[in-house]
Amino acid sequence: MREFTVPPVAAAPQVGGLADAVFDLAEQEPDRVTLGRKGPDGQWRDVTAAGFRDEVLALAKGLIAQGVRFGDRVAIMARTRYEWTLFDFALWTLGAQSVPVYPTSSADQVLWMLHDAEVTACVVEHEDHAMTIGSVIDRLPRLQRLWQLDAGEGAVAELMAAGADIDEDVVQRHRRAVTPESVATVIYTSGTTGRPKGCVITHANFMFETEMLVGRWESVFHSRPGDEASTLLFLPLAHVFGRMVEVAAVRTGVKLGHQPVLAATELLPDLRAFRPTFVLAVPYVFEKVFNAARRKAEAEGRRGPFDKAVEVAVRYAEAMEHKAFGIGPGPSAGLRMQHQFFEKTVYVKVREALGGRVRHAMSGGSGMDRRLGLFFEGAGVTIFEGYGLTESSAAATANPPERTKYGTVGQPVPGTTVHIAEDGEVWLHGAHVFSGYLNNPQATDAVLNDGWLATGDLGMLDEDGYLTITGRKKEILVTSGGKSVSPAGLEERVRAHPLVAQCIVVGNDRPYVAALVTLDQEAVEHWLAMQNRPPLPPAELVHDATLETEIRRAVVAANTRVSQAESIRTFRILAHPFSEEHGLLTPSLKLKRKAIEQAYAAEVEALYR
Template sequence: MREFATPSNPTFVPSVNLTADVIRNATEAPTTAVFSRPGADGWSDVTASEFHSEVAATAKGLIAGGIKPGDRVAIFSKTRYEWTLLDYAIWFAGAVTVPIYETSSAEQVQWILEDSSAVALVAETAGHVAKAEEAKAASGSSAQVWCIDTGAIDALVVSGSSVSDADLETARTSATGSDPATLIYTSGTTGRPKGCILTHANFDSEIDSVTVELGNLFEEGRSTLLFLPLAHVFARAIQVGCFRARVKLGHSADIKNLMGDLAVFRPTFILAVPRVFEKVYNTVSQRAAADGKGKIFNTATDTAIAYSRSLDTGRTGVALKVKHALFSRLVYGKILTALGGECTYAVSGGAPLGERLGHFYRGIGLTILEGYGLTETAAAVTVNSPQAQKVGTVGRPIAGATARVADDGELLFKGGMIFAGYWRNETATAETIVDGWFHTGDIGEIDDEGFVRITGRKKELLVTAGGKNVAPAVLEDRLRANALVDQCMVVGDGQPFIAALVTIDPEALPTWAAAHGKTGGIAELADDPDLLAEVQKAVDDANKAVSHAESIRKFTVLTDAWTEEGGQLTPSLKLKRAVVMREFKDDVDALYA
């Protein structure tokens, strides 16, 4: 199929702007807990009425500080309640939110401040303030800087006491649906990040469609714990969707405390990028192996996958049901308990999850609804739903969206969630939106039921010396499923065969080493025959997914780690291929020597 459209939601009534949700919730359900925030005495609820009051008071402080409708205000912080509070306060002031990843360097902050012409920045910590001041000095920016950790919110509330309700209402209603709500700078796998203009109407269309598609998740009384960066459009859309649907939202910024927060918060659904689900599976697998229960866990894994596949065919044999019930008590229940015990759904995006993991999690009782989208599509433009799911795909286009496969295989989309363009970059906008169609840069296909499958990146397709087109993602997803593999990159453009660079998971290595009587770190074990044999197993498994001409013939294990801090990964954990190719050129050349 070349094109598939999903009709718009007939009950959708566009709001003037996103602040309408704050007013509506406070009016219709003032005592409903819409947020929960951690404190010294545990989690405490924030009602719709309380949130409205806090947002209004903070917005008045922004107005008193000189923020005018249309101004850009940056938030430089990790995920926390104050991030969401400030987001809505900026909108109440009629301004535009500019997220900055909390891990950004001073140089990255400088570029965003310069390009967006932000007039103010709210930083989280003293360290963030220092980076912001360095960025300001380098760019000549005069942006005001407030610091959350030193009482910025309280100070804004005090300074805003002189602003009248009438002046606040004038500012709040100044933005229309076609006005920018946010400028989100793409994480930039190549070149400088571009600012994506997402309007209030973009988010309005996105949230209305997604909350209908995922109705089982977005029901009042349900909850989720947000731990992805709110600077990323995926988390941001969930934030807005949860608040609109009055799904209680909690924030957990420190990944080290995540498991403890999940146990206490007990969310009914979670969202994460595939790497999180991979890490959870690999950690459990490694622990089982260390406890001498590796074979049992492997059998439990195979059973879960087989059980999930049987759900698609409608043929679940008695023997499989018995095995599944046994492992539900012995294995699966423990994994679900670690997620809080109430979680039955998860939403995955940002990269392909992989069919095997999708079936595993559904088989243990956690249905992962995989979707697809970009910053330019205000998050999901396709998604699997509880009512219509096909593991291994990214679902159907959401309500109001149309998907098309171009002649060269590129996926194109239309719909109300498609961004307004790149900030002050008409050339890039014209190259990306052609005749009303957004060109994603991804290669994919649409099956006869409208389900979309991503097969690779247009710019990442490798063409071997023999003329074979190879999509790296298929191989890389399978490779990373191995507990020992942290990151990998398939290479071979213009070369006689396909090869791979592999890095080892620093958390999994000690457990593996102890189980095999080894000592030392990756520097000592990179050439160990047993470790290489383990990676070869992962390569052999990955090669099952492709033809012989596309298969990995050689690999090398690197002693370096690829990280966001090191510059090889984006904040959303996507691989910066150009950076890796540049930094590890000698290793790639050695594969073909």
């Protein structure tokens, strides 16, 4: 199949902007709890629709008092927290445009984005961020205001006090001037292949995107019919996926909480305390939950039963998948009995790690291993994998609620057409596709053609209209023997091994394919402890024969999916993981391939001696 369309479930918005939902919901259901806010004491407190509206209004008045006007661009440099959402909707109330900046961005990256976007004001989280801005402020002549969330009483209180005398009607006149075509935000790409580009996203883009997603998937937001829908947002709000979640939750009244730290020690306790009914995450989070459960079982001497529970979950989910697509009868009676046994001993504990109430989740940002998705399905958490880009305002495809096909990124979201070009590139069409790159018509023309977005990703559509992403055009390796190799699938399969943190496949203009592999330090420490071996320093660990054998198993397993010419012939274990701090990962954790190959040029050369 070359093209597949899913019709929209609602008409494209004709009037208004994103902030209208805040005021409309407060008018209709003032006491409805729409957000959860974690206080300094660690306790979660409810925020009602009316309460949030009042804060948005007060902050918008303060922004006006400080000189922010319709069409101005204001940067937000912070982790995922309540105040980010508050600033977003206050800015959108005024018709101003937010420019998200990753909190880990370097001074050079900050300079480029704030200069390119002609930002007039900036919100930062703490002093380190303020110092980053300060180091380049002499080259940002348009930047007039800098507010710090964690300084003194905080930027929010400061601005609300400044706007106390502003008449509410001034704010409302700004809000009524916002149209769907007004620009809502400029989100910069992660810059895997060069300088970040600013994607111009309108109010209409986000409104259409969220209405299509909610219209199709609203039923899965709940743990069970009739309960209060809630989600804990721990994705970075500087990324389009996180922003889409924020917008969808506020526009639909789903209770939204914020968690700024992805580390398990911080995230898991908040999942248990907040108890969301569904979550949206990247595959990394689900991998961490699974690996932590497996390590715990092994430490308690229950590795055998756990592995059996995994196998049963996968078989059960696969049988249910086959039944949904009419190619099988469903789980046998014996398999159902085994599944019921492990439900009480294993699966309930996996769900407890996600807070206890989660029955559905959405995954995006990178590919998820089919077997991992099947395991969670069998354990009682259906993960709907999807696909999208900043340029498509987040999701362009996702697995539908009633027929999930694991290993694919699903069908087009309503109102979207997916087309596979002659060279295998995925093209997208729909009202959520962005209007272009800021100040960069040449780059815009390269990806937009009569409303069609050329994604740069390679994929294929099956007979049911489900999309599978097979790689990126720019990442295709061509060996010196002329064999084209897509590295993504190989890397994903090597990474499925619990000891592997990252994998990068190399081989461009080389005689064969090879790989660099980094280790999951926590998993390796557990693995050594299970063998009654002491911890090893990284320099010794990379030469450990037993560890090398384990990693070789991962490579061999990955090679079974490809031809001999595409297989990884050799690999090298690295002492340290690729990090954003060293310029080897983007803020969204994507590999910067050229930077990695340059940084490890000696190790790559050694693979071909």
